[in-house]
Amino acid sequence: MSFIPAEAQASLAELVTYLASADNALRSKAEQTLDSEWSSGKEIEMLLLYLAEAACTSTDQTIQAFCAVLFRRVAIKSPKEWSNVTDRTIDVISEPVRQQIRSTLLNGFLSVKSKQIRHKLADAISEVAKEDSSPAGTWNDLLPSLIEATRHSDASYRESAFRVFSNAPELIGKENHEAILPVFNAGFADEDDDVCVAACTAFVAFFRELPRKTYASHAPLLPNLMNSLPRFLQNGKDFALSSILASLIDLVELAPKMFKDMFPTIIEFCAAVARNKDLDSSARMGALELLTTFSEVSPAMCKKTPTFTNTMVEITLLMLTEVCIDDDDAAEWNNSSDLDDGELEPEYDAARQALDRVSLKLNGMAIATPLFNYLHIC
Numbered sequence: 001m002s003f004i005p006a007e008a009q010a011s012l013a014e015l016v017t018y019l020a021s022a023d024n025a026l027r028s029k030a031e032q033t034l035d036s037e038w039s040s041g042k043e044i045e046m047l048l049l050y051l052a053e054a055a056c057t058s059t060d061q062t063i064q065a066f067c068a069v070l071f072r073r074v075a076i077k078s079p080k081e082w083s084n085v086t087d088r089t090i091d092v093i094s095e096p097v098r099q100q101i102r103s104t105l106l107n108g109f110l111s112v113k114s115k116q117i118r119h120k121l122a123d124a125i126s127e128v129a130k131e132d133s134s135p136a137g138t139w140n141d142l143l144p145s146l147i148e149a150t151r152h153s154d155a156s157y158r159e160s161a162f163r164v165f166s167n168a169p170e171l172i173g174k175e176n177h178e179a180i181l182p183v184f185n186a187g188f189a190d191e192d193d194d195v196c197v198a199a200c201t202a203f204v205a206f207f208r209e210l211p212r213k214t215y216a217s218h219a220p221l222l223p224n225l226m227n228s229l230p231r232f233l234q235n236g237k238d239f240a241l242s243s244i245l246a247s248l249i250d251l252v253e254l255a256p257k258m259f260k261d262m263f264p265t266i267i268e269f270c271a272a273v274a275r276n277k278d279l280d281s282s283a284r285m286g287a288l289e290l291l292t293t294f295s296e297v298s299p300a301m302c303k304k305t306p307t308f309t310n311t312m313v314e315i316t317l318l319m320l321t322e323v324c325i326d327d328d329d330a331a332e333w334n335n336s337s338d339l340d341d342g343e344l345e346p347e348y349d350a351a352r353q354a355l356d357r358v359s360l361k362l363n364g365m366a367i368a369t370p371l372f373n374y375l376h377i378c
Helices: 006-019 024-037 041-057 061-076 095-111 115-128 142-149 155-167 174-188 193-208 212-234 238-254 263-275 281-297 299-304 306-320 328-334 346-362 364-377
Strands: none
Touching: 006 024, 006 041, 006 061, 041 061, 041 095, 041 115, 061 115, 095 115, 095 142, 115 155, 142 155, 142 174, 155 193, 174 193, 174 212, 193 212, 193 238, 212 238, 212 263, 238 281, 263 281, 263 306, 281 299, 281 306, 281 346, 299 306, 299 346, 306 346, 306 364, 346 364
C-alpha cells in the first residue's frame, strides 16, 4: 500500500512516464515540472517515496530501472533551500519519510526477480544507508538482511549484498567486524565470478575504514582472497582477474606488509599473468601494476626478495618487445617510413612506465644487473 495520496501518485506516474519518454519536447517539459514543482518541501519527500515504491513494485521493468536511477540522482542532489553544498536531499527530509523509504527499498531488494533492478536498488540502498541519512540505530534490519542475502542460492542476491558493502562499508560498524569476516571468506570462495569480484571489492572498501592497528587481525583473510586468482587465470576469466587485481592494488597501497609471507608467490603469479599473451591487456597490465605498486609502497621488501627485480625486468622487456609475425599492425609499422608515429601499444606504454617507476624507487643499480644479463644474451 502506498503512503502517497492518490492524486499525487497519479501526477507523479505521469511525470515519470514523460521523463522517460524518447520525445524531446515531452521530456524537456517534464524536467521543468520536476524542477519547479517537485524539488522542495513535502513535494520532494513524496517524489522520493514514489520513486522508491515504483522502483520496487512497478510491473514495467524499464520504469523500475528508471525510477531507481532517478531516486538515487534526486537523493544525493543538494536541496535547493540549503546553502551547504555537501548536504544531500536524502539527509534532510523528515525521518518518518526516510523510514518508509528504507522499508520500501529493503523489501524491494529482497523480493524483485530482476538482477538488473536488484543492482540498482543496491545502489539506492547504499546512499540511504550512509551515516548522515541513517544514523546508527535507525536501520537495524539492514545489516542482518544483507548478511542473509550473501547466503542466498541466487547469485544476484549475493553479489548485490556485497555491492552495498562496497558503497557503504561504514554500515558494518565496529561491533560487527568479527561477524562479517566469515561472510567475506565465503564470498572469496564463491563459485560465481561476479560474486567473488564483488566480495573482493567490498573487502577493500571495508578494510579502508579500519584503524591501522587492526590490520594484522584481518590478515588471515588474504590467503583466501588470493586463492581466487589461479582459477580465473586457468579458466581465462580476464575481466574477473583484472577486477580482483585492481582491488589488490588498493589493498597493497594501504597495507603492503600484510603480503610479506606470500610475496614470492604473488611475484610468480603476476609474472605468469603478464607473460600470457592470450589474456586481455587489462589483466596483464593489472598484474604488472600490482608488482610496480609494491615497489613504490614497500621498496625494502622488494629489494629483499631475490626474484623481484629479475621478474620485473623480464616481464617489462617482454611487453616492450612484443611483435607477432601475424600482426598486421606490426607489419604496417615495420614498412612505414614515418618515425614520428606517436601511438603506443598500451602494453608497451605500461611496461615502459613500470620500468621507470621501479628504477626510481629501488634505484638504478638494483635493476642494472638483470638488465645487463639480457644485454649479454642479445
